[in-house]
Amino acid sequence: MRRCDKLKRKETVLVVASSGGHLTQAMCATSTISQALVLVSNKDMLNGEYFDRVYTVTDTQHNVLVHCVNFFAAIRILIKERPMAVFSTGGPICLPFALVARLTRTRFVFLDTMSRVTELSNSGKLIQKLGLYDAFLCQWQTVADQHSGIEYHGQAFDLGDNGHQ
């Protein structure tokens, strides 16, 4: 897809991930990226480590009003940051950002959470159904096999024994 040149994109990747496991996976998955990383999350618990800047939005699963508020927050943040791409590992706070990324023709890459072993997460299902992605990866082969266009390249971190005695 052609990108909108008028946005004058920065060498920045916007990462959208809820606190906890989603954020852990996002940090693993972006660990080789040299560009600036800016985080959007529902809590700022990082003490300035890893990300260049952190924005917080309100967390919700089903509250449409909160998603609407976050939609306008997403517009504000994407206009301000002008990232070259948006990356998310979920949870539901990613939905308005996926939509605004599509509207502003910003590349959106989604990695569905490792905790969904047999089916996509609810956010993943919606992003997949609405086609709000440029690349969609999941972390289990059995999930990838259920959907065309979803790729599997392993898990964000090793679930093996790792030297445990």
Place this chain on the structure above:
Amino acid sequence: MARPLILVTMGTNDYPFERLYELISREALYRDDRCQWFIQSGVVEVADLPASGEVASIVPRERMETLIRESALIISHCGIGSLNLALKYRKRTVFVPRVCRYNEFSDDHQLQIAAEIKNRRMTVVYPDEPLPVLDYQSLCDEPVPSSPVDITNYDLARVIEYKLTG
């Protein structure tokens, strides 16, 4: 000798998890001040405090990593963040998955990931099962590795990097 630390993590989501609190408070070591407890309680109200230790609803990531590093045992919900840190610091861990039927999450995905845990030092306690009986001496004998293992999957990270930055 320092008292062995038992770290309890309930995660950062807004769902209740009183069941885990009830399980730990039934342990004899909960009343034993030879052990130190740290309970990250989330939205759970911890009315009955352990004999020794502290409670915090939420803990900054850096502090959580320090607590994980220093702990002799982790008792945790089955969240990916806790699983990652337990693997990284090679900790003996008891996972108690949150389940939908007790309104501990919106669905049963913690049971899905629990079924994938094959680590010999990790135990999963399924709904209606008791916690394993905790033994003071085995906690004292528990090795406390100070340096983390890098468990990041850099092959996946490079794929993501390519897709984001071309």
